[in-house]
Amino acid sequence: MKNIFILHGPPGAGKGTVGERLSKNLNIPLISTGDLLRENVKEKTELGLKAKKYMDKGELVPDKIVISILLDRLSKDDCKNGFILDGFPRNISQAKNLEKYIKNEKVKVVYLEANDDFLVNRLSNRRICENCGAIYHLINIPPKVPGICDKCGGKLIQREDDKEEVIRNRLAVYHKLTSPLLDYYKKKGVLFGVRGDGELEDTVKQIIEISKL
Ligand code: AP5
Ligand code: MG
Numbered sequence: 001m002k003n004i005f006i007l008h009g010p011p012g013a014g015k016g017t018v019g020e021r022l023s024k025n026l027n028i029p030l031i032s033t034g035d036l037l038r039e040n041v042k043e044k045t046e047l048g049l050k051a052k053k054y055m056d057k058g059e060l061v062p063d064k065i066v067i068s069i070l071l072d073r074l075s076k077d078d079c080k081n082g083f084i085l086d087g088f089p090r091n092i093s094q095a096k097n098l099e100k101y102i103k104n105e106k107v108k109v110v111y112l113e114a115n116d117d118f119l120v121n122r123l124s125n126r127r128i129c130e131n132c133g134a135i136y137h138l139i140n141i142p143p144k145v146p147g148i149c150d151k152c153g154g155k156l157i158q159r160e161d162d163k164e165e166v167i168r169n170r171l172a173v174y175h176k177l178t179s180p181l182l183d184y185y186k187k188k189g190v191l192f193g194v195r196g197d198g199e200l201e202d203t204v205k206q207i208i209e210i211s212k213l
Pocket of ligand 1: 062125
């Protein structure tokens, strides 16, 4: 049986940070649709150029684009024992497409909870590596050398969509279009709530316990 996790949560809740730790611990890949889209934007693919218009405003990229890049990634060999999804699904239609693909496999949905003002503040201190995408926080998870990625030596930058007005729109889009998934998964009995604003170690430990259930 596959080990399939969905990390659900508003922008900045820690999906990427927690997901990376979990991926190492459970030995299954972390698949972030945001990262896949950003790679396409960086490489200026046709798909990336289309997606960028939405991402810069903090709007959802159309389902057709996102579903096609996700299913392409899930077809790779490293997903055969399971995977962790970060940032997908983001609406009910995406959830149904995922179900069609994974058929009867069980999923666990982990909801990382945190409030909007906390998240706006946290995201203003986020930096990512422009080369490998590693995630840092200037106060909580700083790099060893300021401005330089510990992992690959790349330059740390602020994400284009981490301007306050765009963050506020991403949060509004989350509440309107993505948060209805909470009810959807709760009714299926597969939703687990965890604090996204606590100590990272505690959060990771709690999710590892959930993975054993
Ligand atoms: P995406 O990249 O998924 O962005 P998001 O959902 O807004 O989430 P973030 O990546 O901002 O936050 P996160 O939860 O990963 O937090 P992180 O771990 O970095 O999507 C970007 C855009 O792509 C969307 O707006 C949309 O346009 C498009 N898109 C993507 N998927 C799509 C889809 N399925 N459908 C349509 N469009 C889609 O943590 C944040 C900060 O906090 C970091 O600095 C981190 O170091 C720090 N931190 C995290 N956890 C802790 C902790 N426990 N303690 C201390 N610090 C912590
Ligand atoms: Mg992320």
